[in-house]
Amino acid sequence: MSLTTPQGPAIASVKEINRAGDILKPRGGPNNSYRGPRWAPYIFLSPYFLLTALFFIYPLISAAVLAFYQTNGPSYRKYVGLENFRFILGDPDFHTAILNTLVFACGSVFIQLPLSLALAMMLNARSDRFKSLFRLAIFAPNLVGSVFVGILFMMLFTPRYGLFNQFLQTLVGWGLEQRWLADPSLVMPAIIICTLWMYVGFNMIYFLAALQNVDANLVEAAKIDGAGPASIFWNVTRPAITPVATFVVVTSTIGSFNLYELPFTLLQGSGPNNSGLFAVTYLYNYFNSQDLGTAAAVGWVLAGMIFAVSLIQIFLSGTTRRDR
Amino acid sequence: MQFPYGNAALTLLVVSVLTGLGIGIVDVRKATRLDKPDIVFATFAKDHLPAYIPAIEKFEKENHCKVQLQYVDQPTVKGRLQAAMQVGAEVPDMVEILDGTMGTFTSGPLENVGFVDLTEKIKENGLADKLVKSRFGKWSSRGHLYALPHDVHPVMLAYRRDVCEQLGIDVSKLTTWDEFVRVGRQVTKDSDGDGVYDRYMIDLPADGGDALRLLMLQRGARLFDDKGNVCFDDELTAKTVCWYVRQTSGKSKISFPAGWGQNFAKTMQDATCLFFICPDWRTKQIQADVSAVKGKMALMPLPAWEPGGIRTSTWGGTGLAFPKQGKNFDLAWKLAMYLYYDPEQLGPRFLDNYILPPLTSAWTQPQFNEPDPFYSNQRRGMEYIKLAPQVPDEPAHTYAQTALGKLSEAYQNVVLHYEKNGDDGLEEFALAELKRCAERVRVMVDRNVFLRTDDRTSKGAAK
Amino acid sequence: MNWLHALLIVLVLVAVPLFAISRKLGWNYLRVTALLCISTVMLLPFVWLVCAAFKDRTVMNEFTFVPPIKTWVGDHVRQEVDGNVTFRPARDFAVPPKPDDIIPGTMNVNNFRKLFEVQQTAQGTVTFWRYIVNSLFLTCTGTVVSLFFCSLGGYTLAKYRFRGRSVLLTFMLASLMVPGVVFMIPNWEIIWRLGWMDSYKGLLIPGAVSVFGMFLFRQAMLDIPTDLIEAGRIDGCGEFRIYFSLVMPLVRPMIGAFCLLSFLGAWNSFIGPQMYLQTQAKLTLPVVLNQYIGVYSQQYGIFLAGTLLAIIPPAILFFALQREFISGLQSGALKQ
DSSP states (O other): OOTTOOSTTHHHHGGGGGGHHHHHSOSSOGGGSBOOOSHHHHHHHHHHHHHHIIIIIHHHHHHHHHTTEEEETTTEEEEOTTHHHHHHHHOHHHHHHHHHHHHHHHHIIIIIHHHHHHHHHHHHSSOOTTHHHHHHHHHGGGGSOHHHHHHHHHHHTOTTTOHHHHHHHHHHSOOTTOOTTTSHHHHHHHHHHHHHHHHHHHHHHHHHHHHTTSOHHHHHHHHHTTOOHHHHIIIIIHHHHHHHHHHHHHHHHHHHHTOOHHHHHHSSSSOGGGTTOOHHHHHHHHHHTTOHHHHHHHHHHHHHHHHHHHHHHHHHHHHHHHHO | OOOTTOHHHHHHHHHHHHHHHHHHHHHHHHHTTOOOOSEEEEESOGGGHHHHHHHHHHHHHHHTOOEEEEEOOHHHHHHHHHHHHHHTOOOOSEEEEETTOHHHHTSSOGGGOSBOOOHHHHHHTTHHHHBOGGGSGGGEETTEEOEEEOOOOBEEEEEEHHHHHHHTOOGGGOOBHHHHHHHHHHHOBOSSOSSSOSBEEEEOOTTSSHHHHHHHHHHTOOSBOTTSOBOTTSHHHHHHHHHHHHHHSSTTOOEEOOOSHHHHHHHHHTTSEEEEEEEHHHHHHHHHHOGGGTTTEEEEEOOBSSTTOOOOOBOOOEEEEOBTTOSOHHHHHHHHHHHHSOHHHHHHHHHHHOOOOSBGGGGGSGGGGOEEGGGTTEEHHHHHHHHGGGOOOOOOOTTHHHHHHHHHHHHHHHHHHHHHHTTTTHHHHHHHHHHHHHHHHHHHHHTOHHHHHHTTOTTTTOO | OOHHHHHHHHHHHHHHHHHHHOHHHHHHHHHHHHHHHHHHHHHHHHHHHHHHHHBOGGGTTTSSSOOOGGGSSSOEEEEEETTEEEEEEGGGOSSOOOGGGEESOSBOSHHHHHHTSOEEETTEEEOHHHHHHHHHHHHHHHHHHHHHHHHHHHHHHHHBOOTTHHHHHHHHHHHTTSOGGGGHHHHHHHHHHTTOTTSTHHHHTTTSOOHHHHHHHHHHHTTSOHHHHHHHHHTTOOHHHIIIIIIGGGGHHHHHHHHHHHHHHHHTOOHHHHHHOOSGGGOOHHHHHHHTBOSSOBOHHHHHHHHHHHHHHHHHHHHHHHHHHHHHIIIIISOO
């Protein structure tokens, strides 16, 4: 796991973002921190300092400088001022990329997360002996790397012969000949289906962990009071899982902004009519054509957008905490 | 005693140490045996290796040198090489690159191109006249040649001869695309009445990518003109796009996208499609992947756009470039001449890789004249050689990939329009779409300061 | 109306009498059935993968999952009669069929055999075992190293108060939001300048400390009572000793969770090894398998066989760590 891993477990990393409020104030009261010798924290953190300086701050600065240049590799550069920013902000392809990314993020948030929650609740309803088997089955796709998943689904989505197309045909009598990866209107559904398969289990695990926070006594008490399942969910379960839910929402949104490997292998590019062009793919294309300056500018715009999303999130998580 | 940090951590630690030791021991033993090569040769084409390995062994013996052959996959060749040339890292002395990638290597001022300029070199030793002329454009930028062409890659149609005979299709009459489509409409039908066509005339990809481009090329419609200006928003391109759309979408379509690999094989085996666009390199793939159609296939030239028009196009290509940072150019050049343009070798190699070399004097080798039982005893080599002089030129351009992407965008929009409105105003719409997309490409080209200033002073851009 | 519809209708119909007996039973039945269906759908690609990996390349697309059992072993000849494909045992022909026409059984291990064939490369011969060992080494070493540094960092962040801590924490959070691709080219240059190209150093060292991992451990360690640490100090433990033998054993579930997450990430990582490794014998599984899907030739069968093998180690780890993984995530990371 590296600092720069764009996907996978790094998705989980962002859980901490909605906790920024927490971090800024010392947690657990004044006695929970330990005053050791002065040198110890700095020594213990020195590997982090060293690697961050080398592999984070230096590249960041060089990328910041690059954004104002047009380049042909690092050796040839020409100062262009804000031209790069002006160009990408006016580029219809960049708009498409952002729009696709947002649509995909919405797909993740409004399709994947409710499904993950439903699965977690179904699994959590009773402790039966099949629980761990179901859990394994639903989590299993996470064991496959996104490079493999891309090519695997490329084959599953084949018109006529692909497993998915045949399954759909048997189930609803439609879809045998659909070109999931070549039809501009189907590319986005295809990617959402693919990521649904990949990540639904992971988010389910988070919700499963969150559901452990639900106070069983409270549920029993509500039942005795005659509350229906809907009312119990809204009044007891919802508040208990809200922190995790908000975190998972941000996680998925930021994960969507970092989506790269999957479309790269699944579509071998950005898909027909740029229907599979995502923000990071757009950035990568400029890297690939030696235009590092524009790529760096895109990176900064993206970072700004992610930052804004995160700030909204920190704000939201603050409100939810006051709710309770 | 239990490991206090859990068994998982312990297992990982043990595996880490064991594998580390294993790798260490193997590599130390190997390192004592390995000496530094004189030339490093990188290629992305796995299919070229079987021919290169014995040839290189022979070359090593004759010249008392050591050549290291690296196989790297295509995105990596491009990505690594680009990165290595940018930061001045170690690069191979010679490298095979894929058609369409030359443009990105030449996106800067000429003096910043990372490859050795071969223009004078090939004039000196006469290669300029010995090779098929139209193959240089692919590997040039602003009149300078940066790689040697490996192949000609003329395009034909491979077809299911047996099924065509059954259906009474006389392929010798399919000399124009109009005739081809007319027959195709009769062939493409749903015979069991389930609402899905069971047979199509031809395999055409539905993304408006390579096939559309090669059909445009055949018709003389290009992405960029000779001066490098974007020109795919003309009437001819619009007409070709509309033609392609009519064959791939809507009720009257005659094509099915067979895709690649196993799906392609299945489509061919089941004769779901009868005709397949087939450059020389694909004849080998078909033979390897679809053994069931042995003797049932045959090749024919592409139908022409106008009676008497050219009957072929081109698809793909490999070029051999010499990074400037390479250490041993003279030896590398010698190896290149030996591998690429030695007639004695090219004959037997054609049996192995089925790829037509651009060296015209090699075509007299007997191997090009051998009948191939897989393709109904046609003389496969001769069939392609006959078309080679007609192969159209397709000059490299830095924004070729961008233009292709935009062409595909226009194509997709035309498809949507066609599916909604049919033929009504199709060509006008296509023309407008192409204009819009071409304009975007122009914007991209114009903002490249290196190409812009190049006409006046190439040094002015450099800092 | 087909078998799938029939099956679904039957499954729903069974619920009716169960609801008549008791609502609880009915709901429970529906819950388990739904889970069963979903699990099946989730696992179908795996089933397909297993079947495809063992299918002969000639029948790759012929059958959705597996060909008829009687064609699995022995030599067969494929024939087309009126558009229907049939397989006849090779011995059924009066005149022996040509060797070209014979398929060696529709289900076989040819894909695996090809995968493990000795590869001729520039740097001598390599077999698939080597890539497995490489992957295992990189993944396990990377995990163990980052486990050490991340837990140490997390411990520091959780339990020490020092100047600049809140600034540092904010900086770390912000650093998580910068997309990784921004660093690609600058990092490449640094790695090259350091001379770590084509060496595992270039992959292991930059990934040795991850902010995410430190936060994971910090979160788990916040709940450790400070009194315990003070007590350890009074007993004469050094600062490092406290971390190593007092704190770490207390967060064992988090170690499990971290190991799994880190292992999955490193095992499947593609871009790093793809960019930094050059010698064929040093490559890792995802990179090598991706080579089978080349520009001019796509060997899906071999690729799928390799994918199947590549899933096994993480699957074993997940099986073994399932419980620790879940409780690790609960043990602080997600507790409010």
